[in-house]
Amino acid sequence: MAELANRSISFLINKWSKQMKPTNEMLDSLQQLLRRAGAIVEEAEGRYITNQAMLQQLSILRKELYKGYYTLDTFRCRVHAGSMAQGYDVGHSFAISRFNPAKRLYISSGGRESVKDLTRILKSLESALQYAAEFIILSGRYPRLARQPYSIHLLLDNCMFGRQMEMELVINFLFQAQDPDDKNHGILPIIGPRKVGKSTLVEHVSIDERVRSYFSQIMFLSGDDFKGEHIVYDNGDLIRRRVLAIVELDGDINEDLWKRFLSASRSLPPGSKFIVTSRSENIINYGTTPPLRLEFFTPEVFWYFFKVRMFGSMDVMEHPKLSLLAMDMAKELNACFMCFNVMNEILKSNVDAHFWSLTLAICRHFKQKNPFVCDPTNPVDAWELNRPILIPTKDRTSLGYISITDMYQTSSNQCVEHWLEASARSDTTTPKITLKDLMFGRAKPKGKFIALAWKSHIPPQYNCVFKCELRMPQKAASRKKRN
Incomplete structure (x- = not known):
């Protein structure tokens, strides 16, 4: 034979x-x-x-x-x-x-x-x-960029990977000269769906050394009422005093409020600029320059991002089984950064083919239970739906599913307070329970609780927190009621 x-x-x-x-x-x-x-x-x-x-x-x-x-x-x-x-x-x-x-x-x-x-x-x-x-x-004729030792990792950790061209377009807009007699400052609209990376893009623009050398002050205005005002940078330059104002909106602009805001902004020094981010197409009407549109990564770009984050400088083909699982995982995530951040935190903690295979199975089960998430043919904002997100656990007989009802961010760094949603500002504690512990049966809390989904290890070092509730399988729940 x-x-x-x-x-x-x-x-x-x-x-x-x-x-x-x-x-x-x-x-x-x-x-x-x-x-x-x-x-x-x-x-x-x-x-x-x-x-x-x-x-x-x-x-x-x-x-x-x-x-x-x-x-x-x-x-x-x-x-x-x-x-x-x-x-x-x-x-x-x-x-x-x-x-x-x-x-x-x-x-x-x-x-x-x-x-x-x-x-x-x-x-x-x-x-x-x-x-x-x-x-x-x-x-080769252009000057080299001055980078901090962690800059490359910072770009990847905050989903700036693949946005270099967009970042340079924003910076070029900021440096455009303005007529000293013109009181109408330049306004750049940035449009894109939620979690596509609008906030991340403007964050990296605001910490760029070129921008901080050009503007004396950088402030953030958040919320539809502009009440979330935070000055994140002030170099004390009393001569130029150019101001960069970044306005982050959840939806449309209140037209009356915007008119009052523009009227007040005319007192700002020449050269001051505005960046407005929103999911709404209506902000195009308020821009003084064509809008910048952000879209989710293509499968090719997302795979490159995924493998660099997972394997770092290692050759993926030195780990053939893991590379096969990683490519399957990347396809399942459909360029969803929220799902990627969760999986990245889990997979990098245990570089083992069996563990990755188990995680891939959970990911596929997750998509079956939540078809409205990670669906490229019908993209929706999961957090705007009146239904929870269900995450299956390894030990389904005892835990069932984790029901995610809300998400917010916390940070102990006061200079990045503007990134936090209103529900997060009063609570900067880091949950002791992690989503990984829940998914693999290492933690079994009761009732409603919060869990740490992922944590950034590079400034601004934010924590993504899920509001959770455990759901038992129907059979297990029925047995408990009969008893």
């Missing part, structure tokens, strides 16, 4: 060897192009580029980079899945091997469409790199 099996495998390998050769060569070429593109993007992102055409070219190259890695990792995961199905041990080294027939063979299972996709990605990336030499020369 063993000899027959070996002959069968040899026959299949010989049959597909000619077909596989171009595919593997294409993957090798893709990997080389991605390394080149990655080096160019990394170098350019370290420069203070102000030219809009160059920023657009950098954005295109960055998108091609994400698509390329998504395609490469997808093929690699198929190889690993095929190897597992055929009983081959891929071990810890998981590159596209020229010597492992099991790995080479399974790539063809994606069919001709997969090869077409690979060809299309290669041509697109080659086209983006066609004028790379000129771009490198021009970008």
Whole structure:
């Protein structure tokens, strides 16, 4: 039987060897192009580029980079899945091997469409790199950005990843010159759905050293009545006194209140600017410049973000089982940052294939119980619905589901008070119970309680807190009533 099996495998390998050769060569070429593109993007992102055409070219190259890695990792995961199905041990080294027939063979299972996709990605990336030499020369003329040691991690930790171009557009708007006699200050509307990253974007703008050197004072106005006013930065410059006011709205602007606000703002020094963020399209009418629209990440961008956060500087293919689970998890989350932050806190605490597999099963069960969350075809704000979010637990016989009725943020850092919702400002304590403990049966509180969903380890070091209630399965509840 063993000899027959070996002959069968040899026959299949010989049959597909000619077909596989171009595919593997294409993957090798893709990997080389991605390394080149990655080096160019990394170098350019370290420069203070102000030219809009160059920023657009950098954005295109960055998108091609994400698509390329998504395609490469997808093929690699198929190889690993095929190897597992055929009983081959891929071990810890998981590159596209020229010597492992099991790995080479399974790539063809994606069919001709997969090869077409690979060809299309290669041509697109080659086209983006066609004028790379000129771009490198021009970008090298711009000054380097001064970064704090933790800046790269800060961008990722606060979902700024993939928003570099948007951030530069905002900063360029802030630096636009204004006629000294013009009392109408510039207003930039930023529009996007909830949790897409509007607050995170303006937060990073407000802590940028260039912005803090240009404006003497930065203030935040929150709420539809503008009562949540907080001055978060004041450099004591009594000469220029340029002011940056960031207005965060939940919905539409109260027109009468806005008129009074603009009338009062005319007393501000020339060069002062306003940024208004909202989910409403109506704020476009109040802008003095075209609006900036934020959208959720595409699957390619989100996967790159997901794997960098999960694996850091490690090569994902050094952990083939985990990479396969991670890609499945990223697809399940559908670029939902709220879900990602919860899963990131859980998965990074235990880098184990069995644990990740269990978490993936819980994630899929969660989507079944909450189809209105993480649904790209029908995006809704889960917190605006009159129904709780149900999170399944590992020990369903005793815990059932965690019912999430509300979410808010707390922080012990007073300088970021403007980020907190009204319900959070009076309570800055960190819950002792974590969502992870609840999901895996390590904590069994009774009644209503609060739980820590995730915690930022980098300033502003906020805590995301869920208001929870345990729900027992119907069968268990019925037995309890009968007793």
